[in-house]
Amino acid sequence: MKNKVASTFERIFESKPILAFAPGRINLIGEHTDYQEGLVFPAAIEQGIWVAIQKNNSISCQLFSEDYQQEFVFDINSFSPKKGHWANYIMGVASQFQQAGYVLTGFDLVIGGNIPASGLSSSAALSVAVGTALSELFNLKIPKKSIVLYAQKAEHLFAGVKCGIMDPYASAFGVKDRALLLDCRSTTHVDVKADFGDYSLLLVNSKVKHSLADSAYNKRREACEESVRILQPTFQKATTLRDIPSNDLAQVQHILPSPLFPKAKHVITEIERVRLASKALEANDLNHFGELLKASHKSLSDDFEVSCAELDFLANESWKLPGVLGSRMMGGGFGGCTINLISRSSMEQFQSEIYSKYKSQFDIEAEFIPVNISEGARILE
Structure with a gap:
């Protein structure tokens, strides 16, 4: 794709471009913890978005999308969002640079990518790739x-997507063979060795996306915020659920109304699972890491209620197969992918069995996506 874009x-x-690349991301563990200022555990992947860019000595920005085979032009001194258009991500980043006081002139740009499924943050990769490219092109030296x-x-402003910090952060700061233990309160991270030895990460794309996702996300977020308000008289230093220790869950259950408790429980225990998962990887304890993936899925399904029949089926069936240490839904929920840690020797059997079982149950052909951290x-030579 790099050569194709160039x-x-x-x-x-008819000129030589500067080339930039930004990757998509996976999240090993830590779902629905970011908006409670919790911990997440993402990693950059090999697939991503390439940007070719060069100045054109005008006020016109001429864009071409390799994926859509489509052109778009805007005036660098006067532009606004175009509802639902891929160019919004490019214009949005340019607008942010201008608002921060950086001077931009017209440029030519081609984008293309190979991120295979929804849920791997192609939009964040695009925005970060464009930001990296513009910073290099105009010698702005903007910090990551x-x-x-x-x-x-x-x-937020140009695409209308209220994304968290994790996706662009993982795309910008990714390190080969290391996951990022990211603190969403301080927006700082620690690199953690992610050596899976004889095991590999494999995504299984459910090929579904249920319409519940957006409304459910808002309701879950409101439930967490309401829980904090109710808990604050007892836990006076708590500004988010991140501040409630997991060993205080019994007290939390006693205080919260029964509809709210499971949602709070998920966030509190998931943050603890992220801590434990980072320690398990550091210690090369893949069995414990796999068990934490399973526990995360059960919590997302039973307590936070953001799974669906297809994701539950894929996770539960995976746990039964040889060579699988762990599996869980990844992302916001109600569709998308599961992430699985599987021995390489079992990979072929796993794909064959999951494919046939899923097709039989839902009449959907699962897609398998190998991922490497x-x-x-970065700017490319």
């Missing part, structure tokens, strides 16, 4: 963390 740029714009924050805000956004 050659397309040279064919359309600033690019992350501009990318997040660009999605790779480095974050």
Whole structure:
């Protein structure tokens, strides 16, 4: 894809581009903890978005999408979002740079990617790739963390997506063979060795996305915020559920109304699972890591109630198969992928059995996506 994007740029714009890349991401564990200022455990992957860019000595920004085979042009001094359009991510980042006081002129740009499924943060990869490319093109020397924050805000304002910090952060700061233990309160991270030895990570795409997702997300978020308000008189220093220790769950259950407790329980225990998972990887205890993946799925399904029949089936059937240490739904819920830790020697049997069982149960053909942990956004030679 890198060569394709570069050659397309040279064919359309007849000049040599600067090339930038930003990866998609997986999240090993830690779902629905970010908006309670908790911990998450993402990693960058090899698949991502490539950007070819060069100045054109005008006020016109000429864009081409390799994936959509579509052109788009805007004036660098006067532009606004275009509902539902891929160019919003590029315009959004440019707008954030301008608002921060950086001076931009017209540029030519080609984008293309190979991120295979929803849930791997192609939009964050695009925003971070564009930010990295613009910073290099105009010699702005913008720090990575600033690019992350501009990318997040660009999605909020131009794409209308209220994304968290994890996706652009993992895309920008990814390190090969290491996961990022990211603190969503301080927006700082620690690299953790992710050596899976004879095991590999495999995503199984359920190929479904239920319409419940957006409304359920808002309700879960409100439930967490309401729980904090009710708990604050007892836990006076708590500003989010992140501040409630997991060994105080019995007291939390006593205080909270029964509809709220399971949601709070998930967030409190999931943050603890992230801590334990990072320690398990550091100690190379893959069995414990796998058990934490299972516990995360059960909590997301039973307590937080953001799973669905398809994801539950894929996780539960995976746990029964040889060579599988753990499996769980990944992402916001109600569809998307499961993430699985499987021995390489069992990979073929796993794919064959899951494919046939899932097809038989739901008449859907599962998609299998191998992922390797790779480095974050960068300028390419």
